[in-house]
Every structure is written in C-alpha cells, then in structure tokens.
Amino acid sequence: MSPTAESATADPRPLHERIAADLRDQINAGDYPPGTAIPSTEQLKTRFNASNATVQKALGLLKREGLVVGRAGSSVQVRGLRRQIMTPALYSAPAAPGGRYRWIAEAERRGQSGTSKLLEVGEVVPPGDVREALGLDEGQRAVLRKQILFLNEEPCELVKSYYPLDLAAGTALMLRKRIRGGSPALLAEAGYPPARTLDRVSACIATQEQYEALQLPSDLPVLRTLRVVLSQDDRVIEVTEMAKASHLYELQYEF
Structure with a gap:
C-alpha cells in the first residue's frame, strides 16, 4: 500500500528508510524468496510515490545489510538469507x-x-539489571568476560557474561584466555552445573559500543537477551547480556 500523507505524518522517518523497512519485512517474511527479483525501480516509485533517488537510497540500505544484490540498470535480487534461526x-x-x-x-x-x-576479563561493577539478578548491592563487583561471536568472519553478537566473585575466584573465569567447552563446562566441573535458564529478550536501539562492535550497516536495532543461569540449588551462577545483530538473527523458542 502506498503511504498517504496521514501515514507519512505518523511515521517521521525519511521516506527511503520507510521503503527499506517495508521491503526488509517482506524479504524476511519470505514474500521475496532468495534468488528472486524484488519489484523494479519504476514499480517501487509508483508504490511508494517516491523519486528514483529515494528508491535507490532505500535499496542502498538493503544492499549494505546484505539482503539484496544488484547494479544500477539491472534487477535487484534477494540474496540467500543470512538470518540465522x-x-x-x-x-x-x-x-x-x-x-x-x-x-x-x-x-x-x-x-x-x-x-x-x-x-x-576483569572485575567490574555490573549494570543495574545484572546487579539485581546477581543479588549484589550498589557498588559491588563481579567478574566480567566480554567477547564477540563471529559467523563466517562477520561479527554477529556481543556477549558480556558476569559471575559472582566468590564463585569465579581461583578458576579460569578470572583469566584472559578462552575456556575449553565454554563457561557452562567449567561451571559444571566446579560443581555448579547449569540447571535452569531465564531469558528476557527485547529489541533495543544499538548503543555506540554495540554499533561499532557488530559493525552494523545502518541504524538497525539489536536483540538484547538478559540471561540468568541458575544451578541445581537455584543459585545464580551466571548473568549474561547478549546483543545480537537483528539482521543476522532470529530466535526460536519451543514450549
């Protein structure tokens, strides 16, 4: 549906961002499968009542995100979807x-x-929601391990994991080196096998740190997960903040 004057007033974003948002949604929903062409520039100009320059600017956003490929004067096609489930x-x-x-x-x-x-890797004062989950008072510290995860050499997730000081003391959690098998394996060996996990997931505007670390191609949101991991005695053994690049990730939960 072409945007009306009323809808344009309701959505204050520049028109090229709105065009990109609508096309992005249709690509992610499968309306334009990988390898197929999206509507031509002329069709998009008519659909969105937009100029050629505005349509090209919208397509430029989608190209930078890796959703579509194509050159001026040729059809623009949907790439094989990179978004991971x-x-x-x-x-x-x-x-x-x-x-x-x-x-x-x-x-x-x-x-x-x-x-x-x-x-x-180091001792820090965690942010408020992490501190609350760990049961720490204001100003108390925890051990932070911060890392970036890559898929096919592309940064896709910024991970900050926090551990109680008394649990981390004397373990590899305090060392600036990778842990074989990851922290769940180390915690299990230490007598605290993860037994229950609570996730809080939200979509957020990227912070400066997240934007730079994930090399976001545009002003896309990130998927923020605050994960609280508990051992068998319901002790909180890890709290992790994960910021996932939303153009690369989709979460699937089974109930």
Missing part, C-alpha cells in the same frame, strides 16, 4: 568433556565457521 535451548547445556563451545559446534553443524574473540 537460533534455538537458545541448544546452547545452555555444558559441552561434553573435551568438547567444543556449543555455539561454535552448532555453527559447524550448519556448515558455517563460528569463532569468538575475547575482548576483556
């Missing part, structure tokens, strides 16, 4: 003894290259 339940259990970090193993199972880069 992630099932969080697959990643919470500890890896088998000597096994690889589950996130990396799952990427390889899908025929992709999954890697991680450890950015920071």
Whole structure:
C-alpha cells in the first residue's frame, strides 16, 4: 500500500528508510524468496510515490545489510538469507568433556565457521539489571568476560557474561584466555552445573559500543537477551547480556 500523507505524518522517518523497512519485512517474511527479483525501480516509485533517488537510497540500505544484490540498470535480487534461526535451548547445556563451545559446534553443524574473540576479563561493577539478578548491592563487583561471536568472519553478537566473585575466584573465569567447552563446562566441573535458564529478550536501539562492535550497516536495532543461569540449588551462577545483530538473527523458542 502506498503511504498517504496521514501515514507519512505518523511515521517521521525519511521516506527511503520507510521503503527499506517495508521491503526488509517482506524479504524476511519470505514474500521475496532468495534468488528472486524484488519489484523494479519504476514499480517501487509508483508504490511508494517516491523519486528514483529515494528508491535507490532505500535499496542502498538493503544492499549494505546484505539482503539484496544488484547494479544500477539491472534487477535487484534477494540474496540467500543470512538470518540465522537460533534455538537458545541448544546452547545452555555444558559441552561434553573435551568438547567444543556449543555455539561454535552448532555453527559447524550448519556448515558455517563460528569463532569468538575475547575482548576483556576483569572485575567490574555490573549494570543495574545484572546487579539485581546477581543479588549484589550498589557498588559491588563481579567478574566480567566480554567477547564477540563471529559467523563466517562477520561479527554477529556481543556477549558480556558476569559471575559472582566468590564463585569465579581461583578458576579460569578470572583469566584472559578462552575456556575449553565454554563457561557452562567449567561451571559444571566446579560443581555448579547449569540447571535452569531465564531469558528476557527485547529489541533495543544499538548503543555506540554495540554499533561499532557488530559493525552494523545502518541504524538497525539489536536483540538484547538478559540471561540468568541458575544451578541445581537455584543459585545464580551466571548473568549474561547478549546483543545480537537483528539482521543476522532470529530466535526460536519451543514450549
């Protein structure tokens, strides 16, 4: 449906951003499958009552996001979808003894290259919601492990995991090095196997840190998950803030 004057007033974004948003939604919904052409520039100009320059600007956004490919004067086609359907339940259990970090193993199972880069390890005062989940008072500290996850060498997730100081003391959680099998395996070995996980998921405008770390192609939101991991005695053993690039991720939950 072409935008009317009333709808344009209701949505204050520039027209090229609105065009990109509508096309992005149709691509993600499967209305334009991978390998097919989206409507021509002339069709989009008519549909959105837009100029040629505005349509090209909208298509430029989608190209930078990797959703479409094409050159001026030729049809613009939908790329093979890069958005991953992630099932969080697959990643919470500890890896088998000597096994690889589950996130990396799952990427390889899908025929992709999954890697991680450890950015920071140290004692910090966590943000308010993390502090509340850990049961810390204002000003109390926890151990932070911050890393970026990559799929096929493209940054897709910024991960900040926080651990109680008394639990992390004397373990590899305090060291600036990768943990074989990931933190769930280490916690299980220490006598705190993850037994229950609570996720709070929201869509947020990217912070400066998230925008730069994930190399976002435009002003896209991130999927923020606040994950609280509890051991068998209901002790909080880990709280993680995950910021996922929304153009690369879709979450799937089963009930």
